[in-house]
Amino acid sequence: KQEVTQIPAALSVPEGENLVLNCSFTDSAIYNLQWFRQDPGKGLTSLLLIQSSQREQTSGRLNASLDKSSGRSTLYIAASQPGDSATYLCAVSSTGFQKLVFGTGTRLLVSP
Amino acid sequence: KAGVTQTPRYLIKTRGQQVTLSCSPISGHRSVSWYQQTPGQGLQFLFEYFSETQRNKGNFPGRFSGRQFSNSRSEMNVSTLELGDSALYLCASRDRETGELFFGEGSRLTVL
Numbered sequence: 001k002q003e004v005t006q007i008p009a010a011l012s013v014p015e016g017e018n019l020v021l022n023c024s025f026t027d028s029a030i031y032n033l034q035w036f037r038q039d040p041g042k043g044l045t046s047l048l049l050i051q052s053s054q055r056e057q058t059s060g061r062l063n064a065s066l067d068k069s070s071g072r073s074t075l076y077i078a079a080s081q082p083g084d085s086a087t088y089l090c091a092v093s094s095t096g097f098q099k100l101v102f103g104t105g106t107r108l109l110v111s112p
Numbered sequence: 113k114a115g116v117t118q119t120p121r122y123l124i125k126t127r128g129q130q131v132t133l134s135c136s137p138i139s140g141h142r143s144v145s146w147y148q149q150t151p152g153q154g155l156q157f158l159f160e161y162f163s164e165t166q167r168n169k170g171n172f173p174g175r176f177s178g179r180q181f182s183n184s185r186s187e188m189n190v191s192t193l194e195l196g197d198s199a200l201y202l203c204a205s206r207d208r209e210t211g212e213l214f215f216g217e218g219s220r221l222t223v224l
Contacts, residue, residue: 032211043116043202044215051211089155091213098145098206098213099168102155 002027004092006103013080014111021075021106023090028068031093034100035064035075037086044089048075080110114139116216118203124222130191133219137184137205143167144186145213146178149200158201161186190221198223 003026013019023033032051036044048057048064050073056065063076073090087107091100117136125131137144145168146158157170161180178188184205190197200220204213 034213036215041220043118043217044204046212046214049210049212091155093211095168097162097168098143098160098204099157099170100147100155100213101157104154 002030002092002094002101004090004101004103006088006090006106008106009104010107010109012109012111015080015082017080017110018076018078019080019108021077021088021090021108023073023075023103025071025073025092025101027094028071029094030068031095033064033066033073034091034093035062035073036089036091038089038105039086047088077108080108082110082112084108085110116203116205116214118201118216118219120219121217122220122222124224125193126224127193127195129193130189131193131221132187132189133201133203133221135186135188135203135205135216137186137203138207138214141205141207141214142184143206143208144180144184145204145206146186146188147202147204147215148172149202149218150198155202158188193223195223197221 035047050066061078087105091102143162145160160168180186200218202218204215
């Protein structure tokens, strides 16, 4: 049974810092991994999708890496801004269909 | 292109009642999935539909059901509501080419 863990559970940083969010999964036989952000009371916004054959994906100030063999993914946020404050979730798909297994999230607060 | 649309956004029900939630996927997306989000359990997969057929089901009691129509719109139904059914119910549709999931804003259900 796939289990996904995210560390840290919460993170508070001053504006401008570069930061790394961690995601680990127990079964390396994954199809893809997706990072989302969720603002309070809102739905999930897709940030990056990494296919199992890829090592990393980049979008603007965000960079996500994937190491299947070690069961890890990291989300790197460069030059953090107060608008980045949200909960960040990683989710793993083992089949390519829509059943995702989610981590518990990292709650990020970026202070001005 | 419009995103995933969920209705209603908020609703309050009492124990024993039933509820129906609706989801319209992104145009062109044919698969839809549903998730339940609670503070205690996080995000959990309910079920997935593709071409009007349930393709996968999570570990929820039979009170939770769903269906998909020929236009890809989906509904989920919860009968005999319990207090523990209070949650944010999220719908997602999948880009068939990339496998990326896109979520709606969710339906916030409160059971009194």
